[in-house]
């Protein structure tokens with residue numbers, strides 16, 4: 001098959017070579033049947049980091065070349081310009097598989113939507129296509145040692161310097177910074193206004209002089225996230241995303257997309273319900289009424305979370321922002337991950353604590369238990385999601401914020 005019949009990526013300049021929905025669906029089914037990687041199984045536990053990133057790049061390149069990446073995104077930036085129904089067909093074909101190489105979750109799931117919404121034409125032309133092709137990895141440079149849940153307290157400063165900016169400060173928990181080409185950075189550009197108003201977003205070239213990246217080891221043993229130090233890093237004016245002082249709006253948009261990505265994306269738990277069901281059968285525990293009850297509870301919760309994630313994905317594909325609703329999906333995904341990991345641990349028993357090193361899945365259950373709590377922290381903790389839901393979805397009174405109107409430079413901060 002070739003050309004439009006394949007549902008493949010159209011050449012630039014060709015007016016209408018878009019595939020029919022049926023052809024697109026068949027292309028997606030065939031691709032996932034042949035190349036699809038099971039969801040959640042590509043986490044770094046099984047590979048050394050370089051091999052992990054290389055595998056994710058290859059997977060993403062495969063999706064791109066088959067005409068299955070950036071489905072609803074504009075064609076002039078490398079997307080396919082197709083409707084939400086094509087995105088739904090893709091999600092259906094991809095069910096149970098990764099929808100993009102997981103190292104690209106931050107770029108494609110979080111950075112690209114922000115660049116598409118707020119970036120300049122030049123930024124979209126420069127950055128979206130290489131991301132879709134699996135060529136360039138992105139990270140999120142938001143959290144700092146003194147600014148996590150209270151992100152608006154961030155202190156990394158960007159000072160105007162001639163045509164550009166000079167950035168100094170420290171970020172932390174920056175996932176995949178060590179593999180990244182670029183990152184979306186939040187920095188304070190005005191300390192004389194209240195904290196939410198003085199923040200600006202930039203594209204940071206991770207290979208710039210003055211950036212130092214130090215990997216941190218997680219409870220799982222992986223080194224996915226990092227400390228990132230900025231020492232007088234020069235950022236050119238064209239790397240500004242939106243206007244100076246509009247960084248909070250950009251950050252909020254990115255966090256909504258992060259919650260939507262975490263609700264249904266490939267960085268959900270490595271221990272899947274299917275794997276636990278198989279474990280229960282292998283251990284002959286399928287008639288144990290307590291195990292059956294816990295499995296049924298996890299199944300119902302997982303199904304609810306999946307349907308919710310699909311709803312948000314459809315909303316995004318139709319051109320809407322994920323909205324505060326995404327917090328429900330993110331809360332649910334974290335809860336299901338903990339539920340399923342705990343069930344696996346109980347069924348595996350001692351084998352989850354001291355496993356046979358020759359068994360390929362030997363460490364999976366321990367890994368799942370150690371990994372699951374992170375889903376209730378990354379992208380904003382469960383407590384923060386509940387506050388968002390209370391205030392913005394249920395319309396409950398806002399939490400008191402005594403420092404809300406104080407200029408940032410007058411706030412009391414730890415040294």
Ligand SMILES: Cc1cc2nc3c(=O)[nH]c(=O)nc-3n(C[C@H](O)[C@H](O)[C@H](O)COP(=O)(O)OP(=O)(O)OC[C@H]3O[C@@H](n4cnc5c(N)ncnc54)[C@H](O)[C@@H]3O)c2cc1C
Pocket residue numbers: 139140141142143144145147148149150172173174175176225374375377378379380381382383384387
């Ligand atoms: C796996 C993983 C990957 C991550 N990747 C990235 C990344 O790529 N880029 C990035 O920028 N960040 C990343 N993070 C950081 C993440 O966003 C922060 O850890 C998170 O926002 C919480 O911030 P904190 O760790 O500073 O905790 P804190 O804000 O210090 O919170 C500590 C505790 O206090 C509670 N708390 C704080 N404020 C309130 C409140 N107002 N109401 C109720 N409870 C409250 C919290 O719920 C939590 O239990 C990652 C984190 C994890 C776990």
